[in-house]
Each structure stands twice: as C-alpha cells, then as structure tokens.
Amino acid sequence: MTGDLLLSAVVLVGSSVQWLTGMGFALVAVPALILLLGPTEGVVLANCAAGAICCVGLAGGWRHIRTTAMVPLCAAAACTVPTGTWLTRRLPESWLMLVMGSLVTVAVLLVLRGARATSLHGTKGAVVAGAVGGFMNSAAGVGGPPVTLYALNAGWPVREFVPNAMFYGVIVNAFSVASNGVPGLTATQWFLVCAAMGAGGVIGRRLASHIPEKRARLLVLLLALTGGTTAVGKGLWGL
Template sequence: MAGDALLAGIVLLGASVQWLTGMGFALVAVPALVLLLGPVEGVSLANCAAGAICLVGLVGGWRYVRPAAMVPLCVAAACTVPAGTWLTRRLPEPWLLLSMGGLVTAAVLLVLRGARVPALRGRRGAVVAGAAGGFMNSAAGVGGPPVSLYALNAGWTVREFVPNAMFYGVVVNAFSVASNGVPELGGAQWALVVGAMAAGGLIGRGLASRIPEKRARLLVLLLALTGGVTAVGKGLWGM
C-alpha cells in the first residue's frame, strides 16, 4: 500500500512539472521510479507516462511542429532505441542504476550550463541529438536533454521548443515502449498512475500562471539532479 502511494506521488510530481514547464517528467520521475520499481520496470513506466503526457500536450500545438528538424531527430532516435533496450537488459542492476543516474546527472548539468555545442547545429545536429535521445530514452527513460540542447544551439524560443519537444516525446516514447515493453503493473496500480497523471496536469496548469518559468525550470532541474545523484549513490552502494 505504501509502495502504491509512493508510486502515485512520483507520477503526480512528474506530471505536475511537465505541465508546469513543458519538460521534466522523465528527469524528475525516472530516478525515483527506478529506485522503486527497478531499472527495467521504472524506465518502461516512464516511457508510457511521458508518451501519454506528450500526446495530450501536442493536441493544441501540432501546427508549430517543424518537420524539417523533427524527421532527422525521430529517424535517428528510432535507430538507437534498440541499443538502449539491449543495454538495459544486460547490465546488472547496480551498474544500471549507476549508468542511469550518471546520464541524468550529466544531462542536467549540461542543460544548466546552457552548453553551446557546434555538433548540435543544423541537420547533423538533429541527427546527433536524436540518436543520443533515443538511446538515453530506452536505456534510462530520459531522452529530452539532447533535444533541449539541440533547440538551445538552434536558437529556438520556448514557444517553438515546447510543441516540437512534445512531438519528439510522442515518437521516441512510442518506439521505446515497443522496444522495452509495457510495465507489469496491476489494475489498481494503473488506475493510480492514470489518476496521478490527470491530477498532476491540473496542478501544473494551475501553477503555471503563478510561478515564473525560469524559476520553475530551475526547480525541475534541481529535483532531477538530486534524483540522478541518489541513483548513482545507490548503484555504487550495491556494487
């Protein structure tokens, strides 16, 4: 019972920050889901939930999707998703926790720094970001940071970034679910997850007009950094 309540709380928090800032479900929720459910089930659930949230969020912004950038991003992601799944299925759990926590931590630090990377510009940059995002999404549930860095280097505004990130999230999570499978949760747990996602959406939308965007994004990244470091610590402890 306590585990189910904790599961609902993690999904609620992740969904809230996703609707509040347009990003962050996986960054915030994955480290905690991995610690609660294990690496394979935690990543699979994150793929399902993040994909569903992106699909709902895309409804009002699909007209702003940039096909010229999204096609190479999504095709590259589709090519690397199986490699992430392969890695997740073969590494021992302590190594998985260490790898996932390390990926989250490194990605957050790069985004916090606003890293400018010449390789993440133009069509080549889209392919590099998409490939990295696909691998990270299926292996660790966090495929968004490479796309964030690509958008930063491409000079996109927040209004341009959000619908394109949502579109990418739908596609890459669909591939990841097809590769990783659906998590083995009971009917009551699925009901809790869906309810938490809906409640998180309402909370996030309600807070969006009250919390400055920069402060909200910083909070998301700090939460994600804490989760990533915790996962690294547990991985090291288990080795």
C-alpha cells in the first residue's frame, strides 16, 4: 500500500509540474518511477502518463504548431524509438539504472547551461534532436531535453514552444508505448495514477498564476537532476 501511495505521489508531482511549466513530467517522475517500479516498468508508465498529459494539454494549441520542424523531429524519433527499446531489453537492471540516470543528468545539465550548437539549426537540427529524443524517450522515458535544446537554438518563444513540445510528446510517447508496451499495473494502481494525473493538472494550473515561470522551470530541472544522480548512484551500487 505504501508503494502505491508513493507511486501516486510521484505522478501527482510530475503532472503538476508539467501543467505548471509545459514540461517536466518525465524529468521529475522517471528517476523516482524507476526506483519504485524498476527501469522497464518505470519508463513505460512515464511514456503512457506523459503522452496522455500532452494530449490534453495540446487541445488549445494546434495553431502554434510548426509543421516544418515537427515533421522531421517526429519522423526521426520514430526511427530511433526501437533502438532505445532494444537497448533496455538487453542491459541488466543495474546498468539500466546507470544509463537512464546518466541520460537524465546530462540532459538536465545541458538545458541548465542553455547549450547552443550550430548542428541544432534548421531541418538538420530537427532531425538530430528528434532522433536523440526518440532514443532517450524509449530507453529512459525522457525525450524532451533534445527538443528543448533545439527550440532554444531556434529562438522559439515560450508560447510557441509549449504546444510544439506537447505535440512532439504525443507522437514520441505513442511510438514508445507501441514499442515498449504498457506497464503491468494493478487496477488499483491504474486508478491511483489516473486520479493523481487529474489532481496534478488542477494543482499545476492553480500554481501557474502564482509562481514565476523561470523559477518553476529551475525547480523542475533541479528536481530532475537530483533524481538522475540518485538513479546513477543506485546503478553504481548494484554493479
């Protein structure tokens, strides 16, 4: 029972920050989910939950989607998702924890630094970001940072970044769920997860008017960094 309550708490926090900042469910939730459920189940639950949240969040933002960037981003992601799935099915659990924690940690540090690269411009940049994001999403449940870096290098304003990130989240998580499958949760766990997602959406929207966006995003990244390094530590401990 304690594990189920912790699971719903993780989903609640992840959902809240996703609605608060337009990003962050996977970054915040994945490290905790893989500690609670194991690498495979934690990732596939993150894929399902993040995809559902993005579907709801995208409802009012269709007019801001940049199809010239989203088509190569999503097409590249579709090509690399199976590679991430293949990797996770062949690595021992300790190595999976280490790899996933490292991917989250490195991705967060790059976003915190606001990394810029000439390779992340135009169609070529979209293909690179989408390919890396698709692999990371299916392998570690975290596909957003490469798209964030692409948007940063492209100079997208926040009002355009959020719906495009949501659209990418819908597509890449759909491919990841198709490749990885769905988590084997009990009926009670599914109920708690769905309830936590709904409650998190309400909380996140209410907090959005009280917490400055930059401060909220920094909090999300710091939480993700803590979770990522914890997963790395557990992976190293198990080797």
